[in-house]
Amino acid sequence: MRAVAKSDLTGRARLREAALELFAERGFEATSTRAVAAAAGLSPALVTRHFGSKQGLRAAVDAYVLDRISEQLRDLTPDENLMASLGEVSARVFGADPILRGYLRQVLLEDSEASAALFGRLLAGARAELERLAAVYGEQGPDEEWAPFQMLCLILGPLLLERVMQPNLDQPVFAPEVLARRSAANQRLLLRGYYGQLEAGDGG
Structure with missing residues (x-):
């Protein structure tokens, strides 16, 4: 998968990328949505707007990870x-x-x-x-x-x-x-x- 600069990502994608990195470092339970938003440089309210909840954010990260794996295997x-x-x-x-x-x-x-x-x-x-x-x-x-x-x-x-x-x-x-x-x-x-x-x- 081609790397994309974070500055070029949409707000939703920036939150997902930040969550992936923080969940990888700290785990899901130890990571707050406020920390994810801060790492993405966005308002915490956008987590709810884009994902509904912290669980929704996690589901989006899981789907993204699985898609990255599938994309590599698909070819x-x-x-x-x-x-x-x-x-x-x-x-x-x-x-x-x-x-x-x-x-x-x-x-x-x-x-x-x-x-x-x-x-x-x-x-x-x-x-x-x-x-x-x-x-x-x-x-x-x-x-x-x-x-x-x-x-x-x-x-x-x-x-x-x-x-x-x-x-x-x-x-x-x-x-x-x-x-x-x-x-x-x-x-x-x-x-x-x-x-x-x-x-x-x-x-x-």
Whole structure:
């Protein structure tokens, strides 16, 4: 998605961008609509005018985040390199943007209906991507119920566990070279599994 200068955004978009950044930094509960309006350089009354409530503002941010993710995935070409392309896009979307990463971490670690709903929409997206992968790599796929959860665990795990993973790594968890290596490892795991070769042998 092309970056747009905040000065060029509409008032509604400026409030949404400010909310995204503050929710990512502080969390939803700890962020007031007044703080969002101040960060956007606008009147607090405009939050109510554009979004109805703080919950409405949150819903708009969620929709925006999901649209950014979908936009990146939408342009993937269903060919023999789909797995690699999907891995690259997932690494970029869920790892390279610190604000998006922080927002997802804050939301998904909440115990709320909104966080469960956002995860459910991410899960639906994972199911759709697995259907695309199955069309390219063959009909015999993984467990249909659990495969989307497994895919999301691979992608979102480092995002949620960054603080405890970092002391065990020599480089930043989301450094470009670390993202690329982790993405390649995830692709190998999704395509072959840890011990997929045993299925064809007599150790199976």
